[in-house]
Amino acid sequence: MMVSQSALARSVAEKVARESYGRLVAYLGGRSGDLASAEDALAEAFLAALEKWPDTGVPDNPDAWLLTIARRRRLDDWRKEKVRKKSADHLDLVADELSAATDLDEGIPDRRLALMFACAHPSIDAAARTPLMLQTVLGLTAMDISARFLVSPKTMGQRLVRAKARIRDEKIPFLVPEREELPTRLPPVLASIYAAYTNGWMEIDGAKALGHEAIWLARVVVSLLPQEPEAKGLLALMLYAEARRSSRRDPDGGFVPLDEQDVGLWDLAQLQMAEGLLREANANGPTGRYQIEAAIQSAHVARCLSGVSNWQAVVSLYDVLERIAPSPVVTLNRSVALARMGHTDAALADIDALAGDIRMADYLPYWAARAQICADLGKRAEAVEAFTIAVGLCWSEGERRYLEERRSRILS
Missing domain, CATH: 1.25.40.10 (Tetratricopeptide repeat domain)
Structure with missing residues (x-):
């Protein structure tokens, strides 16, 4: 019985880590801007869960339980810091956190998008923006991220530490910027969302849920920027892929290449949504990378559904993509x-x-x-x-x- 309870506790903790890590970090770090402290507190909360849940059972609301434990850890740290520095600011933070303890009746506010724009702030080194989002919003380690960006784990770790310190020290707010600022801050946000979807699409480390999270985040960006073509292009690109997810494997788990997939398994509603988004994106202004990649996926879908070869059109689209995003x-x-x-x-x-x-x-x-x-x-x-x-x-x-x-x- 103890073994099964331990297995259940670990399974739930892993699920929460995959699906709610960014939401919890964004909430914990939102008031103080101290992402490193928020991550440390959350890590201790997860360790406490693995120790306590096998004995006490998994709570009805694991996210709120973890948040409560993490908050207590941060309050303890702030009290120690207050004594050391005798700073009134810390007292204010403690009061804010204590009052926030009563605000969870309606669930934990989702501030991930605000966190992503904080990570994309102009004060953050451009090379660190997307990696920082991947770590804070998705919970990827510096080693995982370093492999993606072809640098050493040590170098990536240093970049991430410096970026978090800048957010804390410059008090960069966790806010979605004013509309006129959004276009200049958008590219690294879109890149981070797409990286999340790629992990989910490849089902790395059981991270299929990341794909759904990425689509959700892209929908939020589209709702914020309804006239921004690249946001719609990215969402369309991911929906084209997601619509084919169930046909990628045969009943035995074997890989099925695109042209051999059973189109009857495709989600036509998602494909229609992707087509509509791509049309809107193309009508809204300059063509960008994600719009072209979505158009390539649209061409693949059209070929498979019609049976008519269109490889010349695909090559032409890649020619355009090589010019704008080689x-x-x-x-x-x-x-x-x-x-x-x-x-x-x-x-x-x-x-x-x-x-x-x-x-x-x-x-x-x-x-x-x-x-x-x-x-x-x-x-x-x-x-x-x-x-x-x-x-x-x-x-x-x-x-x-x-x-x-x-x-x-x-x-x-």
Whole structure:
């Protein structure tokens, strides 16, 4: 019985950490602006939960329980600081927190969006804005984030510490900015939301819920900025992907590539919503990265639903994307589309040009694309080598089986 209670406590704590971490940090840090202190207090609350819940049972409202424990920890710290500094400001903070203890009857206010805009404040180093959002809103570790941004964990940790100190010391408010300020503060917010969705889409560490959270945050941004085309473009992009989620795996958990998916499993309501958002975005002003990426997804959906090849349109859209937001990933995806048009030699030449980019060395899609294009050209040895590297990089059992099957076809 004790073992099952411990397992339940851990399961609930992990679920709350995935789904409510940012909401709790935003609420705890909102008054003082001290994100590091809020994170420390919340970490201790989670440890207390793992110690107490197996004996006392999981509370009816785990979020409120954790918030209460974290608040007590912060109040204790503030009292000690007050004695040390004899500062009236700390007394005011304690009074605010005590009065806030009675404000939870209607639930914990959601201040994540305000926190994201605080992280995107012009005073914060541009290189730290999106990583800071990923840590404070999503709870990712400095090590996880460093891998995404191709820097060492130590360097990323230092950036995050400096950014949090700046928010605290400069008293950057947790507020959604005035409308005229929003466009300049929006890009890192959108980048953070998309990073969250990408984690949820890949189901990294069971983080499927992150995808739903990212879509929710994007909806909030769209409601705040109804005339901002890129916000709508991002939401459309995520809805195109989300509409196909249930068709990505076969009944045995195996990976199903886009052109082989059962379109009957697609969520047509989400696709229609995505199409509407993309039309509105295109009518609202300049075309940006997320609008083009959404248009590419729209083209893929149209091809699969109609059965009519439109790879030339996809390549043309990637040409536009390379002009406004060039990256190795854009070049790679364009090469895959080129290969589907039959221009396999040109596609391999583009991929060969990417070989010297260090970011491609452990990028699974690069090796999977290279493997398939080499296979199409009859370069068996190169295809097998690339498939083998791709298999080694793959963390998903379903995708690993798919890659192994493709490799086996070449060897047979």
